[in-house]
Amino acid sequence: xxxxxxxxxxxxxxxxVVLIFFTKNIIAQRWISAISGLLTIIASFMLxxxxxxxxILTMDLSNWEAPYGITLVSDMFSALLVLTTSIxxxxxxxxxxxxxxxxxxRFFYYPVVNFLVVGVNGAFTTGDIFNLFVFFEVMLMSxxxxxxxGGTKIQLRESIKYILVNVISSALFVIxxxxxxxxxxxxxxxxxxxxxxxxxxxxxxxxxxxxxxxVFGLKGAIFPLYxxxxxxxxxxxxxxxxxxxxxxxxxxxxxxxxxxxLFFYHDVGxxxxxxxxxxxxxxxxxxxxxxxxxDIKKIIIYNIxxxxxxxxxxxxxxTPESLTGSVFYLIHDMNIKAxxxxxxxxxxxxxxxxxxxxxxxxxxxxxxxGWTFFIATAALAGIPPLSGFAGKLMVVRSGFETxxxxxxxxxxxxxxxxxxxxxxxxxxxxxxxxxAYKNEDxxxxxxxxxxxxxxxxxxxxxGFGTEAIYPVISTAAExxxxxxxxxxxxxxx
Amino acid sequence: xEILMAFLIGILFMTxxxxxxxxxxxxxxxxxxxxxxxxxxLLLTMGGLKRGAAPLLGENAPSYADPLPQALIxxxxxxxxxxxxxxxxxxxxxxQELGTDNMERLRGKEGHE
Numbered sequence: 194x195x196x197x198x199x200x201x202x203x204x205x206x207x208x209x210v211v212l213i214f215f216t217k218n219i220i221a222q223r224w225i226s227a228i229s230g231l232l233t234i235i236a237s238f239m240l241x242x243x244x245x246x247x248x249i250l251t252m253d254l255s256n257w258e259a260p261y262g263i264t265l266v267s268d269m270f271s272a273l274l275v276l277t278t279s280i281x282x283x284x285x286x287x288x289x290x291x292x293x294x295x296x297x298x299r300f301f302y303y304p305v306v307n308f309l310v311v312g313v314n315g316a317f318t319t320g321d322i323f324n325l326f327v328f329f330e331v332m333l334m335s336x337x338x339x340x341x342x343g344g345t346k347i348q349l350r351e352s353i354k355y356i357l358v359n360v361i362s363s364a365l366f367v368i369x370x371x372x373x374x375x376x377x378x379x380x381x382x383x384x385x386x387x388x389x390x391x392x393x394x395x396x397x398x399x400x401x402x403x404x405x406x407x408v409f410g411l412k413g414a415i416f417p418l419y420x421x422x423x424x425x426x427x428x429x430x431x432x433x434x435x436x437x438x439x440x441x442x443x444x445x446x447x448x449x450x451x452x453x454x455l456f457f458y459h460d461v462g463x464x465x466x467x468x469x470x471x472x473x474x475x476x477x478x479x480x481x482x483x484x485x486x487x488d489i490k491k492i493i494i495y496n497i498x499x500x501x502x503x504x505x506x507x508x509x510x511x512t513p514e515s516l517t518g519s520v521f522y523l524i525h526d527m528n529i530k531a532x533x534x535x536x537x538x539x540x541x542x543x544x545x546x547x548x549x550x551x552x553x554x555x556x557x558x559x560x561x562x563g564w565t566f567f568i569a570t571a572a573l574a575g576i577p578p579l580s581g582f583a584g585k586l587m588v589v590r591s592g593f594e595t596x597x598x599x600x601x602x603x604x605x606x607x608x609x610x611x612x613x614x615x616x617x618x619x620x621x622x623x624x625x626x627x628x629a630y631k632n633e634d635x636x637x638x639x640x641x642x643x644x645x646x647x648x649x650x651x652x653x654x655x656g657f658g659t660e661a662i663y664p665v666i667s668t669a670a671e672x673x674x675x676x677x678x679x680x681x682x683x684x685x686x
Numbered sequence: 687x688e689i690l691m692a693f694l695i696g697i698l699f700m701t702x703x704x705x706x707x708x709x710x711x712x713x714x715x716x717x718x719x720x721x722x723x724x725x726x727x728l729l730l731t732m733g734g735l736k737r738g739a740a741p742l743l744g745e746n747a748p749s750y751a752d753p754l755p756q757a758l759i760x761x762x763x764x765x766x767x768x769x770x771x772x773x774x775x776x777x778x779x780x781x782q783e784l785g786t787d788n789m790e791r792l793r794g795k796e797g798h799e
Contacts, residue, residue, distance in 0.1 A: 323758055330765045334772070341776055349780040350792050353711065356773050360718045361706075363769070367725040367762050374755070375732035 197243055198252045198267045200236035201275050201314045204229055205282075209307035219298050223290050226303045230283035233310065237279045241272040245665055249672070249682035251320065259684050260384040266320030266683055269669035270520060274317045274447060277524050280651070281439045281531045282310045284644040288535050289432040291637045292542060297342055297430075305342070306436065309335035313440045317447060320683055322373065323380045325448065326366050329412070333359050336441060339433045340425060348428045355425035362411035369404040376401065383683035386455050386676055394460050402457040402464040406449065406471075413445025415505060416474035419498050423482065426494050431538020434490070438497050439531035443523060446501055450508045450519065454673040461511060469509035473600045475502030476607045483614040487549045489540065489622065492614050493533050496573065499607055500526040506600050507588040514594075517663075517670035518587025524666075525572070525580040529652055532569045533615075535645040536562065540622065542636045549618065554627030561642060563623045565649050570619060572652040574612035580656040581608075583663075691731040698724035711777050711787040715770065722766035726759040733758075 208229035215221045244250050244267055252265045267275070286306060293302055312332025319325050337359075341352040374380065376397055377388040389398060407418070414422045426437055449468070457464050479498030486492055504526065507519030537547065539562055544552050556563035568579070575581030585608060592601025655662065672678050698720050705717030733755030741753035781787050 323761070327761060327765070330769070334769065337769075337772060337776070341779075344779060344783065346783055349776065349783050352776060353780055353792065356769070356776065357706075357714065357718065360766075360769055360773065361721065363765075364718070364721045364725040367722070367729055370758070371725070371729040371732040371755075374729070374758075375734075380754070 195250065195252050197236065197240050198250050198265050198318065201233055201240060201279060202311055202318060204233045204236060205307040205310040205314070209304045209311065212304040212307065213301065216299060216301060216304075219295060222298065222303045226286055226307065227283075227290075229307070230279070230286050233279040233314075234276070234283055237272070237276040237314075240267060241269075241276045241665075244269055244272040245668065249679065251683050251685075260379055260381045263324050264320040264381060264383075264683055265318050266383075266679070267318055268672045268679060268682070269665065270450075270672060271317040271447075273520070273524055273665070273669055274443070274527075275314050277527050278310065278313050278317065278440055281527060281648070282306065282313075282436065284531060284535070284648055285432045285435045285439075288435070288538070288641060288644040291640045292538060293430060293432060300342060301338070302342060305335050305338045309339065309436060309440070311335075313444055316444050320382050321380050322382055322385065323370055326363070326370060329366065329444070330363065332441065332444065333363070336437065339436070340429050342433075343430070345428075351425045351428040354421055358411065358421045362408055365404065365411075366408045369401060369408055372397070372401050372404065381683065382451070382455055383680040386680055387684070389456055390459060398457065399460055399463055402453070402460075403467065405452050405457075406464070406468065409445045409448040409452070410471070411445070413442050413449060413501055413505075414475075414498055415449075415501060416471045416478055419475065419478065419501075422498065423491060423494050426497075427490055431534055431541060435531045435534035435538070438494070438534050439527045442497055442501055443527055446504050446523065449505060450523075450673065453508060454511070454516070455676050455679060458511070458676065465509045465511060468505060469597065469600055472502045472505035472509055473603050475499075475505065476603050477502075480607050480610045480614070484610060487617075487621075489537050489547045489549060489552075489618055492618060493530070493537060496533075496611060496614070497530060499611055500530070503585065503588060503604055503607065506592065506604055507584075510588070510591050510595055510597060510600075511674075512591045512595060513667075513670055513674040514587050515591035516673045517667050518584045518589075518591065520584075520666050520669045520673070522581065522584030522588060525584055525652070525655060528648055528655070529569060529573050529580065532645045532648040532652065533566075533573065535641070535648070536566050536569060539636070539638060539641045539645070542641065543633050543638065544630045545632050549621050552622040552628075553625035554623070556623040557627045558633070559638060561646075562638065563619075565642065565646050566623070567619055568653065569645070569649050570612070570615040572649070572656065573615060575608050576612075578653075578656050580652040582656060583659040687735050687737075688731060691727060691735065695724050695727050695731065698727065709789045711781070711789060711792075714789070715773050715777060718773070719766070719770055722762070722770075726762055726766075729759050729762065730755050 249268045254263045315328035411418045479495050482495030504519045504523050507515040572579035575585045589601045702717045702721035705713045733752045736751040739749040739751045741751040
């Protein structure tokens with residue numbers, strides 16, 4: 194039963210390897226990746242269920258015990274993220290069947306998506322800081338391929354910058370691990386936490402914490418380090434964008450959350466203050482970007498940055514309630530960003546453009562698309578019964594309770610402005626005079642709408658079922674708030 | 687020995703930064719290679735340098751070198767090798783497609799093909 198933890202990594206890995214041999218046979222590729230996607234969802238659901246019932250699940254690879262070997266750890270937080278990742282990856286795959294195009298399918302699209310899932314699930318599951326780096330690289334390598342696959346001019350131009358930024362941040366990651374290793378002499382995350390609490394309040398730990406913040410902040414797109422994101426995410430096609438927007442930045446956010454709740458919780462004064470300031474700036478920068486552009490893709494891309502800020506604000510407040518809010522919001526945001534990018538993909542397929550000035554009146558011919566989009570945008574902004582509300586409410590409330598008034602106020606205002614920025618898409622793109630578009634007859638809208646519609650249903654259920662889901666989420670946040678639970682589970686003291 | 691390594695790593699980082707700030711794409715890629723070399727040497731140095739001891743953890747060994755940093759840089763070297771190879775290929779394709787390797791000319795609005 195312990196081996197359950199590795200299945201969400203192993204299934205996509207084996208699938209990816211197998212698919213490499215079937216690149217010429219597109220039908221076989223689709224079937225294999227669909228079946229393995231379903232299996233991954235089932236495995237991660239069983240994992241989450243097991244973790245919820247029996248507590249944190251750990252696995253020491255090759256039976257080398259915890260501080261020495263590589264450990265995989267699945268607490269509720271990571272199990273939930275693995276489950277969300279599996280669902281989103283399956284939705285994006287399903288969507289790709291009709292939209293990604295044969296040329297990309299022939300050139301290893303499906304294997305690479307599977308490897309991306311390996312990297313993301315691995316990064317969520319691993320309990321070893323260097324292994325985190327390795328899974329980051331697996332994920333980044335797949336993302337490099339996905340962003341450049343197709344080889345159009347804009348993709349090549351943007352992928353060079355994307356690769357460059359990530360190569361530098363990987364080097365910084367190695368440097369950060371080097372400093373950390375020289376201070377604590379271990380790589381196991383639980384063991385690091387124990388050693389750091391023995392050392393106590395040393396300046397070097399703050400330096401390492403800030404270095405890790407830079408590394409993960411580059412991946413997670415926090416305030417001064419988000420500059421690469423709007424350009425790079427603009428280039429690839431919609432399903433890839435959905436995978437990136439939903440998964441990649443969230444791995445950075447997850448890593449910040451993990452390291453800042455597990456390692457660096459002793460000297461909260463400096464590091465968490467810094468994190469808080471940066472997260473508030475991130476929200477402001479994201480909102481400005483979301484309001485500034487009239488391009489649909491850009492608006493949603495800047496909304497990723499806003500969400501990263503909201504989640505990290507909750508983490509920086511560091512009360513049990515704010516952490517619960519952050520976990521709530523993180524899962525909601527992964528789901529809703531994937532939905533929105535997939536829906537935007539449909540709009541682009543129909544109209545051939547993402548410029549709002551050239552789109553209007555879509556709702557007359559595509560009412561289902563229009564209303565799905567409307568519900569998704571409402572959920573994004575956190576209109577009460579829908580999924581964004583509960584998380585944001587908890588983050589804002591605990592912000593006010595701990596007297597971080599400015600931050601909580603910014604989070605509150607950001608929902609309003611986010612709502613405004615996405616409602617603009619709805620008002621200008623869907624209302625108005627209907628136009629004729631040249632691609633609209635070939636567009637397989639009904640097929641494409643299936644995946645985002647299901648994800649929207651999840652968003653609605655997640656919102657209405659807040660009461661039911663709350664115990665699960667609060668279990669996840671409890672581990673974050675009390676690192677001892679995690680440490681005891683891993684080191685089996 | 688540590689002092690020497692510190693200077694070497696510093697020089698590598700310095701050169702890498704200089705190269706990465708230049709306009710030519712090839713120089714930038716060489717810069718990233720040097721940067722990762724510097725990072726790997728740093729990782730090795732931070733683990734503690736030892737002379738004349740094997741990386742073994744025996745019961746009665748009088749001294750031993752820490753094997754972990756070596757395992758780590760081995761992994762990191764392989765990764766950076768793979769990434770550099772991929773980066774070079776992408777740069778070559780970009781040069782073919784866009785007709786330039788000058789970063790100044792690779793700018794532009796995202797929407798423009």
